[in-house]
Amino acid sequence: MFIALLGPVLGRLHGREVSLGAPRQQAIAAILACSAGKVVLKEHLIDGLWGEDPPKSAEQSVYTYVAGLRNVLEPGRGSRGEPRILVGVPGGYSLHVDPLHVDCVAFSARLEDAARRRAEGDLEGCLDQLDLALELWRGPALPGVPGPFAEARRLHLDELRVTAMERRAEVMVELGRYQEILPSLMKLVNEQPLREGLRESLMRALHLSGRQAEALEVFRDGEHLLAEELGVDPGERLRAYRDVILRGETPAPAPPIITVPRQLPRDLLGFVGRTTEQLRIRSHLAPWDEAPPTPVVAISGPPGAGKSALAVHVAHAVARRFPDGQLYVNLRGGTPGVKRLTQAQALGRLLRALGTVPERVPVDLDEAAALWRDLLSDRRVLVLLDDAANLAQVRPLLSLPAGCAVLVTSRETLAPADDCVQVRLGTLQDAEAVTMLARLTEASRTSADPAATTRLVRLCDGLPLALRIAGARLASRPDWTVGMLVDRLADEQRRLHELESGDLAVRSGLTASWQALHDSDHPTDRTAARLLLLLALIRVPDVSTEVAAALLNAPAAEAERALDRLVDANLVERGRAWHYQMHDLVRLFASEHVVADRVACLDRVLGYYLVSVEHATRLMDPHRVQADSPAVQMRPHPVTDRDEAHDWLNAEEPNLVAAAAQAMDDPDERIARLGAALSIALRWFQRHSYSLVDMISLCQRALAVARRLSDDAMALEAHGGIASGFGHQGQVDTAVRHLNEELKLARRLGDRFAEQRALGNLANSYVDVGRHDLTLRHAMAQLKIATEIGSQVGQRYALLMAGHANGRLRRFAEAEECLTSALAMARKVGDLGHEGAILGVLGLVKIDEGDLDAGVEALTAGLAVARTVKSLNTEMNCLITLARAHRLLGRPRQARAFLSEAASLSRAMQSAEFSRQVAEERQAQGAGDALPLAGLV
Known part of the structure; x- marks a missing residue:
């Protein structure tokens, strides 16, 4: 089997030409043939035939074309025989044909x-191979074959054909056969007038034939065409040969052989991980369909992320796709204590690697860049530029002729470069990092x-450099x-x-990145360098642009620019919207630097957090009274309604x-006070959201x-927060103890509002343990003080507690009187928090009284209000009581539905008390579904 694409598309089977079908079927054959022996996914076939807008029938059409090809390629297979040449595999197809039996593959x-x-000096052998390659052509490649794949492949193959003819002409001249090649060279130059390599070969052949005037005329024609068509001057090689003719020199019959550089550093033995990144980079440098490579692929990441190792590993893997050489330059952009290469120095090294003698390397940067492009014209070379400081350092090296590619590593982002694909390296996955450690030291030590081992990976932040150092330390200390x-x-x-370990150190890499920003002439870089140190002052999971602005005492826009600069330098990472994260090792590096205005910076950040929490809490529930807090000058985070505030x-x-926790450990009194104030301000939200563990810890x-x-006033508020947390957890004795301490401090300070609040919360605590007499006593005491000081919120809460206690004591009339009064007061002022709680208790009282429908009505309304204000505690109470009400009404389906919601919510809240109530109701539902309603009531 032989597939011919270099001319009309056809197959040869047992020496006989066979048609591969209609044009679209030929397109499928071409895609499969160019990847002979490999799997081609159906998606690639569809993309290659129709591009980004395939018809709905595309997949079915592919099946049809594949079936047609099978009939052509295996005519005697039969309808039920298994295909052996065009084989279906999961997700695609594979053409089982020797790749060298596809003419375009054999040509390459x-x-x-x-x-x-x-390169080895075998010019005759080179000429033989070029002749054999050109003999494969029977006309234009893939004529009449439709689709993006065929179009791109046509251009690629036609370019290669002209290149082959150009190389053949050069070799013929080098062999001294210039008289023989002159006719075909003249024809080629007429067909390809802008190819400077062909024009140079023609000039050389004419000159060596003693036809200097004609050679100069060939130059002048080219000079005129290049200026007219492209607006450029002839390249240096063409101009240099013109000068040779003008000086009357006799050129050597054959110029020096252009070397094929193989400069890649040694690949690491046992390279581990980065599988996804490897596949992505290889797909751009060595596309599956043999298309030209992506011009620039940039690997960026933080110091120690393994950028260089990955680049070298992938470069070795794709080297065969760049037969004209692989170049390597270490640009030293982040090497501590070593001056980075200039653009001119980097260009000089690359030009010399391509055979340019040192004295011929242009001093002018633009001329050197032009020669660099000229030398790579019509060649396929991979250039690995390692450790670029920034885009400016490598910009003159990136604009290469088609077929060449640049793979560049940098701590900075290079995404703004033209035709650049950016691949960013983060930390290694845990499994990859563990494997890396196991290879660096004995596997038995990590598996023991x-x-x-997992903890070691985390302490190293998953950075390959840190892991290499850790592995080296273990390897050198077998007793550890x-x-x-x-x-x-x-x-x-x-x-x-x-x-x-030795010359390896995480700190040195981080120092180089930070120093580059610190010493920069650009103000944003210097601001970013300062911000990195300030970010280490506050140990939070991530920071917003507003927090960064507070640290810098600068506008948010300036802070955002500095953060983005740190992202570009791979010293911080973007997280959720407008938030940024810093890895532990970067934070430790930054924290080693002394910040002179540390207290002022923390004061601004904590002040911002405090006023933002107070503002958001007021929007969520404006009727809850907040504690006095230290005065701050910061503006709060802008939220405008309850939902935004909650989110x-x-x-x-x-x-x-x-x-808050960090601030309260600070030795500075002002910072500690702000931390305590922030903890107390968070109480209302944490109570509603049931974040009880954090609430208790912060208030303690x-x-x-x-x-x-x-500070007794602070202690009073802290006792109240601790009591609220323990009370919601069902630890009533502990809650009562702290509430009594709060009450004692309130009376000592003469704070009557705090006194009545403590009494109300004590009343609530006694409800939970069935001491309804004590609940009534404390509720009445609260009501008396609240009435005297004019606290309507206190009056509402006291009536709520009194109604709850009377209901449990089966004094239903008194309970309803208290609750309806409280409900009217809450609705009058729009206190939804109290309204939801009152409706929940009213529903419970109605159910205990036997008025189940009224109870369901009140609970349903209370549930809606609770969800509006996002009070999980009230929502849970309503759900469990609604489950009970529907059970009593003989509605098992509704009862189970409400109980299921309650169970899900209790698991999310991680509440042992609510889980116990859910279990009790589940048991009641299981025992009572079959009983008559009268018996239940």
């Missing part, structure tokens, strides 16, 4: 062999303690276990010191909790700060 192989022979190294790295004060608090809570820390500063 012979061109590669010719280039190798020429998997937990310690992985756990011993973990213990040493766990100490943040010495972690970067421990991550040093911001919910998303920002991990940062708020971390910032606030209580410690209050005692340290002898």
Whole structure:
């Protein structure tokens, strides 16, 4: 079987030509043939035939064309025989044909062999291979074959054909057969008047034949055409040969053989990981369909991410696709203590690697760049530029002729470069990192303690450089276990010191990146360098642009530019919208630097957090009274309604909790006070969202700060927060103890609002343990004080508690009187928080009274209000009571539905108390479904 694409598309089967069908079927045959022996996915066939807008019937059409090809390629197979040549595989097809039995593949192989022979000095062998390659052509490639694949392949193959003819002419001249080649050379130059290589060969052949005037005329014709068509001057090689003729020199019969450089550094043995990134880079440098490579592929990432190792590994993997050589230059853009290469120095190295003698390397940068492009014209070369400082350093090296590609690594983003594909490296996946450690040291050591190995990976931030250092330390200390190294790295004060081995160090790479920003002439770079150090001051999961602006004491736009600059330098990462993250090793590096205005920076950030929480809390529930807090001058995060406020608090809570906890440990009194105030301000949201563990922990820390500063007002608020958290967890004794402390402090301070609030919360605590007499006593005491000081919120809450207690005591008339009064007061002022809670208790009272329909009505309304204000506690109470009500009404389906919602919510809340109530109701539903309604009531 032989497939011919270099001319009319056809097959040869057992020496007999066969038609491959209609044009679109020929297109499918061409795509499969160009990847002979490999799997071609159906998606690639569809893309190759129709591009980005395939018809709905595309997949079915592919099946039809494949079936047609099978009939042609295996005419005797029969309808039920298994195909052996065009084989279906999962997701696509594979053409089982020797690749060299596809003429365009054989053509490319012979061109590669010719280039190798020429590099070795075997000019006759080179010429033989070029002749064999050109003999494969029977006319224009893929004539009449439709689709994007055929169009791109046609252009590519036609370019290669002209290149082959150009190389043949050069070799003929080098062999001294210039008289023989002159007629065909003249014809080629007429057909391809802008190909400077052909024109130079013709000039050389004419000159060596003693026809200098004609040779100069060929130059002048080319000069005129290039200026008219492209607006450029002839290249340096063409001009140089013109000068040779003008000086009357006799050129050597054959110019020096152009070397084929193989400069890639050695590939790492046992390279591990980066599978996804490898596949992506290879798909651009060596496309599956043999299309030209992407001109520029940039690998960026933080110091130590393994950019260079990955680039070298992939470059070796695709080297065969670049038969004219692989060039390598270390640009030293991030090497500490070593001056980076200039553009001119980098160009000089590359030009010399291509055979340019040092004295012929142009001094002028533009001329050197032009010669660089000229030397690569009609060649396929891969250029690996390692460790670029920035785009400016490599820009003159990137604009290469088609067929060449640049693979460049940098800590900076190079995405703005023309025709550039950016591949960013993050941290290694845990499995890849563990495998890397196992290869660097004995696998038995890492497998002996998997937990310690995983911990070591995390302490190294998944960075290959850090892992290499850790592996080297373990390898050089066979008596150490992985756990011993973990213990040493766990100490943040010495972690970067421990991550040093020989000339490898994580700190040095980070220093170089930061120093480049710090020493830059650009103001944004210097701001970014300062911001990196400031970000280490506050240990939160991520920072917003507003937090960065507070740290810098600058407008948000300036902070955003600085953050984006740090992202481009791969020192921070973008996270969720308008938020940025810093890896632990970067944070440790930044924290080693002293920030003179540390307290002022923290003051601004904590002030921003505090006023933002207070503003958002007021929007969520304007009727909850907030504690007094330190005065700050910051503007809050802009939210405009309840939903926006809830979403911001919910998303920002991990940062708020971390910032508050850090601040309360600070030795500075002002910072500690702001941290305590932030903890107390978070109480309302955390109670509604059931973030009880964080709520208790923060308020306990606030209580410690209050005692340290002898601040009774702060202690009072902290006791109230602790009590609320424990109370919602069902730990009533602990809650009551803290509420009594709150009450004692309120009376000592003469704070009557805090006094009545503590009484109300004590009343609520006694409800939970069935001490309804105590609930009534404390509720009435609260009502008395609240009435005296004019606190309507206190009055509403006292009536709610009194109604709840009376209901449990089966004093239904008194309960309903209290609850309806409280409900009217809440609705009058729009207090939805209290309204939802009151409706929930009213529904419970109605059910206990036996008025099930009224109970369901109140609970349904209460559930809707609870969901509006996002009070999970009220929502759970309503769901469980509604499940009970529908069970009592003999509606098992509705009862189970509400119970299912309650069970899901209790799991999300991780509430042991609500889980217990759900279990009790589930048991009641299982026992009572078959009983008559009268018996239940």
